[in-house]
Amino acid sequence: MNQIVARAQKSPTGWLLLCLAFGGIGALIGALLSWSAKWPLPVALGIGGAIGILLATRALKQRPEIQSLAGPEVDLGSWRTDQVVLRHMNLADAEADAVANTIDEEVIRAMGWSEQDVEGIASMSRDPLLMAQRGFIMVTEPGKEDQVLGVVSLTRTPSQAAEAGLGLWMAPEARGRGIGPAAIRIAAEMCWQSNVAVLTLGTTAENISMQRCYLAAGADLFDTCENELPDGRIVDASWYRIHNPHA
Secondary structure: OHHHHHHHOOOHHHHHHHHHHHHHHHHHHHHHHHHHHOOOHHHHHHHHHHHHHHHHHHHHHOOOOOEEOOOOOOOOOOOEOOOOEEEOOOHHHHHOOOOHHHOOHHHHHHHOOOHHHHHHHHHHOOOHHHHHHOOEEEEEEOOEOOOOOEEEEEEEOHHHOOEEEEEEEEOHHHOOOOHHHHHHHHHHHHHHOOOOOEEEEEEEOOOHHHHHHHHHOOOEEEEEEEEEOOOOOEEEEEEEEEEOOOO
């Protein structure tokens, strides 16, 4: 059921279909009550359908609990290649507003953030421990590990422990250099060691550069649908997956 709700939350069409399904189930229950308790059929159908739609709406509005796959207790010391290094945020990053400096208008539009979302990220990035607890990892280069080039997020819901979600944004100066795909590949390996079977990545259909990044990292397109972004825009979304090769 959690997977059905999570999928329905991705688009207005999903919302509508789930509400209709719950409403139909509620109406069916109402019909049974009409037969057993001798309620007037129209009243029973109306009450049952309304209750079903209400329950569906409440389920859809609930944000799933998430947990970090790279919390402060996780040692990131070994997660590096000759091209990229993943590490936790530190106090020097916070003092330099390193995360905020990776965010430009292109990132804001691609992520679908509202002004409140941007302010929230900036506020959160003043607390390295909180960033780690929320699953945010700094992307840097070997030999230049004090310079944050981007951010990866790795999270999963407890009810879907075999699946994880990955988010990524890169600073302007780091784009087009192959750093994004390299960071995704390392993050995927981290997931495999946490017994994750599938890693899911999403972006808007218009974000061709991010789709190329996902493909270069070894991801495969598996779904396209409408999706509501945090800023309220309804966009066509493209969803990608990377499967654990060791599973």
